[in-house]
Amino acid sequence: MNEIEFPVEFVLEGVPVSLQAKARSKAKWIAKVRYAAQLVVPDCFATTDKVALTIYYFPAAKSAVDVDNIIKPIMDGLRGPVYCDDKQVDRVVCQKFDQGSILDFTDPSPALIRAATGDRPVTFVRIHTNLKALE
Numbered sequence: 001m002n003e004i005e006f007p008v009e010f011v012l013e014g015v016p017v018s019l020q021a022k023a024r025s026k027a028k029w030i031a032k033v034r035y036a037a038q039l040v041v042p043d044c045f046a047t048t049d050k051v052a053l054t055i056y057y058f059p060a061a062k063s064a065v066d067v068d069n070i071i072k073p074i075m076d077g078l079r080g081p082v083y084c085d086d087k088q089v090d091r092v093v094c095q096k097f098d099q100g101s102i103l104d105f106t107d108p109s110p111a112l113i114r115a116a117t118g119d120r121p122v123t124f125v126r127i128h129t130n131l132k133a134l135e
Helices: 023-040 067-078 110-117
Strands: 008-013 053-058 087-095 122-129
Touching: 008 023, 008 087, 008 110, 023 122, 053 067, 053 110, 067 087, 067 122, 110 122
Parallel strands: 053 087
Antiparallel strands: 008 122, 053 122
């Protein structure tokens, strides 16, 4: 069985779907998250370790999206390809960066640079397992 090398990161194009969205829209977004995750993790593997998520949303214009409502559909999309159960998620950091926000990232990864500087709207997702490093 292959193992995931954490952290795992990917970028999703488009506006994230809210927890309150219609079932069909939410299902399509969850499938999009799952597909993007499957592209960056080995086949047939989901960690059983505790994980932490970082979610950064970069909207095209000032956004009315509530960050708390975009978390659960993303977590649901990660269940399966990345972790077995969302009960494994011990920490979530979620932030929206409207146009004109000052971005001051320390040592950003290539995926984060692409999300922060590329075409918007996009959502950056990072999954960590080293929870001690986040304290």
